[in-house]
Amino acid sequence: MNKPLLVIFDLDETLIHSDDQHEDFTILSKMHDKGYILAIASRNDYYKVIEILHRFSIHDYFRYIMADFRPKVYQVREIVKLSHEDSIDFKHVIFIDDYLPNIQRINSDEPDVITYHFRTMDMTLTDLSKSIVKFE
Numbered sequence: 001m002n003k004p005l006l007v008i009f010d011l012d013e014t015l016i017h018s019d020d021q022h023e024d025f026t027i028l029s030k031m032h033d034k035g036y037i038l039a040i041a042s043r044n045d046y047y048k049v050i051e052i053l054h055r056f057s058i059h060d061y062f063r064y065i066m067a068d069f070r071p072k073v074y075q076v077r078e079i080v081k082l083s084h085e086d087s088i089d090f091k092h093v094i095f096i097d098d099y100l101p102n103i104q105r106i107n108s109d110e111p112d113v114i115t116y117h118f119r120t121m122d123m124t125l126t127d128l129s130k131s132i133v134k135f136e
């Protein structure tokens with residue numbers, strides 16, 4: 001199993017929920033401090049995403065912020081391309097999203113990427129981080 005190096009998060013209903021509740025973000029700083037490259041892939045307006053990340057004071061954890069209306073697989077490919085200087089390829093990528101069709105599309109088009117369908121079985125971000133850390 002390849003050690004994940006790049007963790008790509010969906011934003012809406014993965015990190016931040018529609019009732020303005022959000023996940024425990026301390027895990028983002030822990031992952032960031034451990035050297036993981038964190039990224040956002042959101043099908044939303046870029047400036048809206050930037051505003052949300054600043055509002056929750058988590059903007060600076062993310063090296064790459066991809067927000068537009070393309071399918072997620074194109075956003076993921078672009079982030080991987082941008083991170084080539086860190087010798088990242090698809091085998092080092094974790095993709096986390098609450099929307100199952102996004103997960104299925106990544107599984108089918110980029111099968112080397114490790115995917116987590118977030119919020120299945122009430123998995124929290126903290127639970128998820130434990131399963132990511134087990135790769136170490």
Ligand SMILES: [Mg+2]
Pocket residue numbers: 010011012013014097098099
């Ligand atoms: Mg979502």
